[in-house]
Amino acid sequence: MSISIKTPEEIEKMRAAGRLAASVLEMIGEHVKPGVTTEELDKICHDYIVAHNAYPAPLNYHGFPKSICTSVNHCVCHGIPGPKKLKEGDIMNIDVTVKLDGYHGDTSKMFMVGKPSILADRLVRTTQESLYRAIKMVKPGIRLGDFAEVIQKFAEQHNYSIVREYCGHGIGAVFHEEPQILHYGKAGTGEVLEPGMCFTIEPMLNAGKRHTKLMKDGWTVLTKDRSLSAQWEHTLLVTEDGVEVLTLREEETDLPRVIHHSD
Secondary structure, eight states: OOOOOOOHHHHHHHHHHHHHHHHHHHHHGGGOOTTOBHHHHHHHHHHHHHHTTOEETTTTGGGOOSSSEEEETTEEEOOOOOSOBOOTTOEEEEEEEEEETTEEEEEEEEEEOSSOOHHHHHHHHHHHHHHHHHHTTOOTTOBHHHHHHHHHHHHHHTTOEEOOSOOEEEOSSSSSEEEEEOSSOOTTOSOBOOTTOEEEEOOEEESSOSOEEEOTTSSOEEETTOOOEEEOBEEEEEOSSEEEETTOOTTOTTSOSEEEOOO
């Protein structure tokens, strides 16, 4: 398995793509409210990305028909924007990938429509915390299984299950490349991280069982038991002594953009 190590020039392009992807999620927030349709949100994001001289990578990717993924409530991932209106209390993941100057930035965020239930709020926060705990471990020399185990244990401690069919991935000039990034597993297993690797971590946690169901459209993934699901995602760069979060948003004040590990 060949994992690409990015050159300094490629890393600069990854930074620019990551910043743009983050800005899409920052921009769309004010538009997420009861009564709006997910296809309206898709159009706003599409126009914004194109206006910034980039391309929305999901559009026509293996036939995906829209520019972003909108996964509402019990939709785990890859929800296709459509005419259904959001309603008070919904939770929704918006997943954005931009291709800028030949390189990809990939990130997703959970949005609350109005006031969420206590159950939904707790699921969303726990999922984000599982991502943050994994990111803070990333540095050269650790293995993929080291942070995968941390995500799994943290989720299961809170009585949530981890979706296993879908995972994070290497990223660069190619949207999805090696390695696959699992969100469950055992410490001490998997590839060893090296400086210059870029990949996404994007845990999906379900309030019920982990099992999923793929709809007839070939994209939309639902929880089999119709329980709520949440996901957060960042694109990361392994640095010489830690990690850089390429898709960090300004609101994320409790996660540093660059984390150094002295040991």
